[in-house]
Amino acid sequence: MSRIDVALRDLRSLDDLARRDSPLTRLDARAQVITTLVFSVVVVSFDRYAVSALLPLALYPISLAALGDLPARPLLRKLAIAAPFALLVGLFNPLLDRAPLLTLGEFAIAGGWVSFASIMLRFALTVGSALVLIAGTGMHELCAALGRLGVPGVFTAQLLFLFRYSFVLGGEASSMMTAYELRSGGRRPGVNDYGRLAGHLLLRAFERAQRIHRAMIARGFDGELRSATSRIWTRRDTVFVLGWCAFFLVVRWVNIPQWLGQAVTGQLP
């Protein structure tokens, strides 16, 4: 199986998780979108040296994953794929910020390392919760929820089509690569070959886009993507949003690990 096929299966597996019936998938996607949005804002609002104060927030993606019975391994693998981007962002912090910030016994830890750990933790929390959001709602529910929350239809339709046709175009790209490999005599494709393959794929994408547009026009498409299914917001969704948002605010204003540490060591003020 080619790498493109593996990537497509991976993408599909995330959407398949959302098709299972679970307490998480029974929630209105809007509730999950709003809560995840608030969660992300809270995570990035912390001080750049915050590490311990962020830890309780991990409860949100972990609880949701448990609620949806989502397997940890595929989610962690996807997190690992995105990790190099966060690493790149935080890479220079330990080099640029060498002033000792805290000491562990005889070891002094520089501020750069603490902020680096904070960046990685924020990355894991925000990207992890986004992955749980997709696995808990599915791409089409997510797009419908975004639309109902006021995101312009052009954007949600683009997102939906991008997802739907990534499988079709990915399949075509995979066939092209297989056809190339079968006649390349073991030679790896060079930059020129990749350019030609990408060019062909682009032209095919244009042609397909034209055909899809015709198919939409033939069935009366007037610019608005209407769905025949809709969710009803229930009290459970309200409780979900308010409960989690209250928790995020508590975590934002009270450093729970520090408070627990002080409670255990009897140093509470």
Added chain:
Amino acid sequence: MSHHYVEVRRVTYAYPDATLALRDVSFRIEHGEAVGIVGANGAGKSTLLLHLNGLLTPTEGSVVIGDIPVAAETREQIHRSVGFVFQDADDQLFMPTVLDDVAFGPMNMGLSQAEARARAQAALDLVDAAQLATRAPYRLSGGEKRSAAIAGVLAMSPSILVLDEPSAGLDPAARRRLIALLCSFSHTRIIATHDLDLVLDVCKRVLVLHGGRLLADGAPRDIFNDTELLASCHLEAPLSWQRRS
């Protein structure tokens, strides 16, 4: 629309690069007829079909569907009367679930969610695909995709069905089911295909296109017996016909 006839009057069509795809094509199809359009690759079959519901407009000539000329201003009416099933079902199945996709047309016609769902469910029942309703289109087999695509068109209650290569890529069982389904419809059916055995089973009339011209228009028996015509159009009589004769 009282008479669901299709009339193509002296239609000529040139693509923007000046390729002449149709040359002076004329015919009339009456209500309830099942007509096969056959021809070699590049004969103009798909281009002709795109004219039947206003997706392309003729460079010269006109197309009339049940007293209504096909034009930009009548396109909405035409789309309600003429259901178009595309060659690649993936082009047509873009909604997240089969039910949503089949309800796409009815929703655009202004029906309520409940009405659109009922229509979609009825159309899926008609093509024996009710069990696919909650499935994602990209998860379906070729035959299932074709059934869902046909249901998507039937849900708009068209009086005329236009199908472009409906049996392409289907396994023998799915193809046989498709033929039975097409035979069961009372709609006017216009089918462009290379599958001449399908034409023999479904259609009572055949139009032969070659190089953008309409070379013959007649009963399958007359067309498939004319070996000279078939050879000049790069066609062969259907296998089942060859065995019979």
